[in-house]
Amino acid sequence: MKTSLLAADARTKKRNAAEARFKAYGFAAIIVAMLALLILLTSVLGNGMSSFRQTYIALDVALPEEKLDKSGVRDLSVMSKVTTIGYAPILRNALLDALAAQGIETELSDKDIGNMISKEAAATVRNKVLANPDLVGQTVSFDVLASGRIDGYFKGRVTMESAALDGNTSPEALMIAQALADAGVIETKFNWNFFVWPDASDQRPEAAGLGVAILGSLYMMIVVLVLALPIGVASSIYLEEFAPKNRWTDLIEVNISNLAAVPSIVYGILGLAIFINFMEFNQSSPLVGGLVLTLMTLPTIIISTRAALKSVPPSIRDAALGVGASKMQSVFHHVLPLAAPGILTGTIIGLAQALGETAPLLLIGMVAFVREYPAAYTPDAGLFGEASTALPVQVFNWTQRSDPAFVERASGAIITLLVFLLIMNAVAIYLRRRFERRW
């Protein structure tokens, strides 16, 4: 049997093939992971980008005095007795006038045409009139919200076929909408209100916004920052710089690493039992949410702070002690400032985690439907005590609604949340790059 070192024998070929296969598995695993990320992001972006645009109808609305203010004295208490039900026909007439002006003819009943305008629009117009009673009697231009189905038509969510099966709209209505859009009356433009308006009821997805959720999340982040940062830093300083090595500190250490791995929903149960049932803080308040998230974030902050303290070389401490500083002074005057960038980075990452956390907030009642902007302080409810919701919880809330328009809203909210997280993480990376010192 002839063998040559240059020609690979069967066994070598087999081994080389196994080598190539193994490498390919590894490469495939990376591709799978990257692909998963790509699909995830495109799915969310593809579903949610349209929520940043909204369809509006430009209407010249005549505000007749005999309907809105019979007395004619512009007394607000009398005028506010006209509810949104009184305003709806005024808007419908304005739309009918617009149709007539464009020369669009239709067999649709007036009621169905009125349904092309969002139910929220009447409330918007009413608020504007009540804020400025002099508008009554004039003809004023308003950009009013189109209904969710019309909005969906311009975003491709509603088609002629689906409208034919839909009780809330009809192909004729879509045709009118198209004609109005061609005439420039209906316009789809950037939806700033998505970030400002509060949540809206099941029937008016077009008016649902993130205002309350963003405010609630902001309040909770303030609570978390104010509590978790000092407590986390203090406890890390003790454990890293002062604690004697004994059973008690061992117990604390094991405890912290275990707390970091406790499922988040368990913190929700803790919040429900301790903060709401026992301490009787207000349900669904940012205060309780912030406290729960603080307890969740503490282990993250402690672990990163300890790493930052550990990276400060002992020579710094020795030098401070050598010129007569006490142990406490060496830590607070020298070690802590040097560790600050690391601590800050860890804190921001902890906050980002807290911002995206949902499960514990469900249990403390933040799923409630909240339309009032929560105040930071009221004498009745105390600091951060008013009912509120939070960004990730708002997403969950919207996924539970039946109208498919809310899926778009939920994805839009996710994009908003991800943008916030991106900014926080970018700041953390920047701080690390800018201020990190290597000894």
Add this chain to the structure above:
Amino acid sequence: MQSLTLPFIAIAGLAVLGYFLAKSRALQVSEGDIRKLVSLPSQHALNAVLATIVPAVAAILLISLYVRLTDGTGSWFFQFVVIGLAVTGLALSLIGIKTETRARTFAERWILGLLIFASTIAILTTIGIVFSMLFETFNFFGQYDWRDFFFSTNWSPNFRGNSDLGIIPLLWGTLYISFIALAFAVPVGLFAAIYLSEYAGPRMRSVAKPAIEVLAGIPTIVYGLFALITVGPFLRDYFAAPMGFGQSASSVMTAGLVMGVMLIPFVSSLSDDIINAVPQAMRDGSLGLGATKSETIRQVVVPAALPGIVGAVLLAASRAIGETMIVVLGAGAAARLSLNPFEAMTTVTVKIVSQLTGDTDFASPETLVAFALGLTLFVITLGLNVLALYIVRKYREQYE
């Protein structure tokens, strides 16, 4: 809450007052020459401030707790006690100012006390978690037989009473979903870690590593939405329905796969650390004997890293079992004992959420069962974590 405003304002005022009084008194006892003082005037001032604030605030916390426990209401007496403590602390620290007083040491004792208090909050949290669930779990077992809870195979809560609250179908769903998630995440994560640490060049590493870590930074609600609107309908239309497995978009498979994606970075970054900790000498020895790279990895590196990898998998399993939002949105709500992975099932966490949201009555077993479920979940994940941390720590010592 109202009754706390006055004490807080009083304490803050006294602290500010103490700062200036202590400073001027220190200067006064030094007769204008601060070199006579053992401690600087600012340290006397700090001591006075801390002596005013710390005991009074501690008293407020203790009294609030006492008032809660006894169902009483805060009275003027408590306010008096709190403000009295603040005044006493201030007065004592002011009287104590002499040239030879070691104010720095005293001030630092207060600070050390605060540091120790901060570090016990971790312990208090754990105690809080255990007790908040233990208490209500006992209430639950007072109303519902524990044997039925642990061994009944039927879960059908009924708010009019007479519910079947067996944990087995929930545990089954939890374990089934976690199993699928791990079956997906462990090979992918492990191979990704091996490729990144053994094969990939620096450029590949600099792209792939952050990309995988981005997966770890995405909130679980995003994964949940992904399962609900993309993965669920996709699996139903292309796998479950054509193959006759069912018509449900939310299924064990949906939740399992998405959870698997979530766990990839978890498995890969932990295994990456562990593989990198295997000494280079072991690889060199194997390569020197003529083994190919893959043979070295399979027969030397991975066996050496195995305990650590097992630890990583256990940690990932505890994550999977405790995960909530993905299963709430992706797995469904029907408690079922079935083998079909395309059927909707439910988990312990989903039921905790559903029993504790909406109208809850903390006297009925249907609500209280959530605490028993939570405690079970906590015990399982705690066991996995302790085991995993023990293995990882033990393994690390081996090569250090």
